[in-house]
Amino acid sequence: MPDAEHPGTVLTDEELRTLDAHWRAANYLAAGQIYLMSNPLLTEPLRPEHIKPRLLGHWGTSPGLNLVYTHLNRVIKARDLNALCIWGPGHGGPSVFAGSWLEGSYSETYPDVTRDAEGMAKLFKQFSFPGGVPSHVAPDVPGSIHEGGELGYSLAHAYGAAFDNPDLVVACVIGDGEAETGPLAASWHSNKFLDPVHDGAVLPILHLNGYKIANPTVLARLPEPELDELLRGYGHEPIHVTSDDPLQVHRAMAEAFDAALDRIAELQRTAREDEGAERPHWPVIVLRTPKGWTGPAEVDGEPVAGTWRSHQVPLAGVRENPEHLRQLEAWLKSYRPEELFGADGRPRADVLACVPSGARRLGATPHANGGLLVRGLPIPSLDDFAVPVEKPGSALHEPTRVLGALLRQIMKDTATRRDFRLVGPDETASNRLQAVLDASGKAWQAQVLQVDEHLDRHGRVMEVLSEHLCQGWLEGYLLTGRHGLFSCYEAFVHIVDSMVNQHIKWLKTSRRLPWRAPIASLNYLLTSHVWRQDHNGFSHQDPGFVDHVLNKSPEVVRVYLPPDANTLLSVADHALRSRDYVNVIVAGKQPCFDWLSLDQARAHCARGAGIWEWAGTENGAEPDVVLACAGDVPTQEVLAAAQLLRRHLPELAVRVVNVVDMARLMPREEHPHGMSDFEYDGLFTADKPVIFAYHGYPWLIHRLAYRRTGHRNLHVRGYKEAGTTTTPFDMVVRNDLDRYRLVMDVIDRVPGLAVRAAAVRQQMADARTRHEAWIRDHGTDMPEVADWTWAS
Structure with a gap:
């Protein structure tokens, strides 16, 4: 808050008037997006056919977000600030669409949504409309890097954006519903990782409007001293803005933003000049405004503004209910759109007085379109x-x-x-x-x-x-x-x-x-x-x-x-x-074990899946069985099984296939990396048994390959929740992924082997039994397993 060193911000009457004009314009546009599909400037009496047939969107958070957008514009322009804003509240789309349309960045991004009456009509109609844009601050919104659909991640995203961006200020609006989530609660500790020398600054703006969909919010109901203690304990210095008076709130917001940014500049200057400076305690703005502020105070005899009833659509039956239609028209006209927009629908100069220009606009910052800034990573040979x-x-x-x-x-x-x-x-x-x-x-x-x-x-x-x-x-x-x-x-x-x-x-x-x-x-x-x-x-x-x-x-x-x-x-x-x-x-x-040289590894990874000829015994003939594997431990077990088959059944033609890229198993029509049926059948065969040792849950392999011709011959071994604290080999035995079990699977599935190789199968089963006794006596794997190598 203002002190002797920072006496506070004094807005002139003209500044106050233009800030309020921008805020009213943003509120009008936000409400218009929820309700209107035509007659955007109310140049004729509002009729049911001007209203969208399905009213979708969230009004409750919009006035507070619009207030933040307005005042961020002011400080960005006044200070030539390099800024980004993360919009945390779940359904803040109307506000951010409105702000970017007013500043012109939206029309630059989408030239058909012009900054005039025709473009305003398109802006309104497209919102939460088939073929249009979502209600969240989604990728479609210029200036956004944060999807507002799932709550809890805004503050962590803000810090991620600030790391290694020393000249960037990242404002982050945190809704009080979002503040109840576990990820957001942990995110307050991010300031212990923010380097004031090489990183930018994060300015959290905790927006408390009191309610979620139908319930009060925890932080909004805390007494201010208790909330202060919580935020100070997190390492922040709170700056409070509490008002339901539109004029007073502009003065308070201006003071809060200037005090916060002065404090940030001072902390960064101290840290960058004095390497031994103590860990900064960064400012946080606590903004309390009524939910659904400036909207209908009462609907059908029930209080709305300032309550949970304003969370989504305050007036629901507008097309069918003449009284609701009348209230909506009065609500929209309360913003005095004729003062905000010209006859052609363009925002008047007063509305745009606080708006910065060029890449300083929130909707035009390149930091919100990181691909414009990314450089190739220097990866050595x-x-x-x-x-x-x-x-x-x-x-x-x-x-x-x-x-x-x-x-x-x-x-x-x-x-x-x-x-x-x-x-x-x-x-x-x-x-x-x-x-x-x-x-x-x-x-x-x-x-x-x-x-x-x-x-x-x-x-x-x-x-x-x-x-x-x-x-x-x-x-x-x-x-x-x-x-x-x-x-x-x-x-x-x-x-x-x-x-x-x-x-x-x-x-x-x-x-x-x-x-x-x-x-x-x-x-x-x-x-x-x-x-x-x-x-x-x-x-x-x-x-x-x-x-x-x-x-x-x-x-x-x-x-x-x-x-x-x-x-x-x-x-x-x-x-x-x-x-x-x-x-x-x-x-x-x-x-x-190291299986492939670097050149072999590069070729194998480029293929995504391939035959390891040195491991198999097909020798140019058609295989009798395919041993497939994906993952390091399954690969070792398959190669050990292949070695056992080579020793005990040398006449068997075994193909060994290793899969690196799991999407290769999918049909080409389903994934860009998928194999054609021709490729798949050539690799795995169309009619031979395939014993697949897989790192994870075996049913995934079946799901990826279920449409393949040879799927009926596919038998997958993998993890099946048989877990415990035990030896490495016992884990694969417990889940039937071990080399002995894989040899038994081959014998069980290759025609003619069940009788001819019955003695071999019995040896494999005995090895599993011997293993179980060994680990209980010695606590380690059997030497034949622990000391195994491919060359042995």
């Missing part, structure tokens, strides 16, 4: 990081440790440009990626103790035990034109299932908008996976994120299961260079 492979299966490496060396070099090569970050829930070293810490420490602005390691006020490795924050930070970072990687335990990436849903939908929608430039892909590295949870057990075993992602838009999602270190390097190189995808890479951190 993989030859410098690949492991040598003289003979398949003769040596072991930890794949993620090998990848860590590549990521370290990328982190070094982006040290000056600062546009690459690694995020993860406190698992960088656990996931064997700690090499990156040689190039950048872990971002941290809170207290540092002598025992701490790798904490760095300017670090770009980000660890926090909230998958939601990791996801939100990285999304905001990518959407504003940078690159990154999210490393996570496989079982717990499910925590962000809903968030990745929204990002995939954002990317799918963005792809059909020619004005949105492609952004760097969202890349997941899932490790510490289901098959190697030796000390964590069942709670840490869930490979289902792949299933979840492959249900989504095929033009956006990609899933890779590299079987060794060099294939992981090749896949990661491809993913980090890609645009507009969600890439999921599943790779182990435990020692894993």
Whole structure:
């Protein structure tokens, strides 16, 4: 609030009048979008045919959002501010459409929606209308990077946008319903990771209008001192704006914004001049306005404005109810549109007096169209990081440790440009990626103790035990034109299932908008996976994120299961260079056999699925059986099974197929990476048994391949919720994915083998029994398993 050093903002009468004009115009346009399909300027009496047949949208939050838009315009113009706004309230579309139309950025993006009466009519009709635009602040809205359909992520997105953007101020409007969510509650801690030297600033605006759909909101009902204590405990200095008087609220908002921005400038200046400055306590604006403010005070004898009844459509039966129609006309005319728009529908000069110009407009900032800013990531040659492979299966490496060396070099090569970050829930070293810490420490602005390691006020490795924050930070970072990687335990990436849903939908929608430039892909590295949870057990075993992602838009999602270190390097190189995808890479951190040289790995990854001739025994003949695999542990078990078959049934023609790109199993008509039926049948055959060892839930493979000719011959082994704390090999035995079970499956399914190879099958069953007794006596896997190599 104003003090002796910052005495506050004094608006002139002219400034007050023009700010109010802009706000009234935005309110008029927001209400018009919900109701009108013609007669946009009310130049004739309002009739039922002017009203949309289906009234969709949300009025309650709109006046408060319009107020923020108006006052952001003022400070951006007055200070020549580089700003972005994240609109958190779920259904704020009418306000942001209105603001961008008034400033002209909407018409520049969509030239048919001109800034005049004809364009206003189109703006109104298209809102929540077939063939039009959604009610949320979706990708269609210029200036947006945040889909408002699912609540909880606005503040994390705001911080992601601010990281490594030192000149950017990111305003973030947080609805009081959204403030009740777990992800948003955790997001308040993001300020402990914001570097005031190299990062921009985030200005949270907590918008308390008191209600959700039908209930009061928690923070709006807290006494102001208690709310202050909460926000101060989060590390913020609250600035309160509370008013239901339209003129007074403009004065209070102007004072609040100027005080907040002065404070931000002071904190950044201090930090950038004094490296030892204490962690900043950033301002937060608490804006209290009535829900549905300026709308109908009462409808059908019930209070509306200031209550939950104004959340969506305050006047519902407008076409059928003459009294509602009369009230709507009076409501719209209360904004005095004739003072705001000329006869041609163009906004008058008073309305636009506060609006900035060019790229400073909220709807035109390039930070909200990150593909305009993104640069290619400097990825060094993989030859410098690949492991040598003289003979398949003769040596072991930890794949993620090998990848860590590549990521370290990328982190070094982006040290000056600062546009690459690694995020993860406190698992960088656990996931064997700690090499990156040689190039950048872990971002941290809170207290540092002598025992701490790798904490760095300017670090770009980000660890926090909230998958939601990791996801939100990285999304905001990518959407504003940078690159990154999210490393996570496989079982717990499910925590962000809903968030990745929204990002995939954002990317799918963005792809059909020619004005949105492609952004760097969202890349997941899932490790510490289901098959190697030796000390964590069942709670840490869930490979289902792949299933979840492959249900989504095929033009956006990609899933890779590299079987060794060099294939992981090749896949990661491809993913980090890609645009507009969600890439999921599943790779182990435990020692894993090296199967392919770098050149072989590149060729294999380019194919996505292929025959490993050196592992099979078909020798140019038609195979009797196909052993297929996807994932590092399944690949090892398939190769061990192939070796057993070579030893015990040398006359059997065995083909070994490894799948890296899971989408290759899908029909080409369903996914861009899918195989044609001709390709699929050539690889897997149309009529031979296929024993498929898969990393995750086996039914996924059936779902991907159910339309194939040979699907009836497909038998899949995978994880079936038989988890516990046990030895590595016992995990595959418990889930029937082990080498002995795979040999038994071959014998059971190749015609003629059931009788001829009965003794071999019995040996395999006995090995499983022997294994069970061994681990209970020794606590380790049998030597024949623990010491196995392909060359043995």
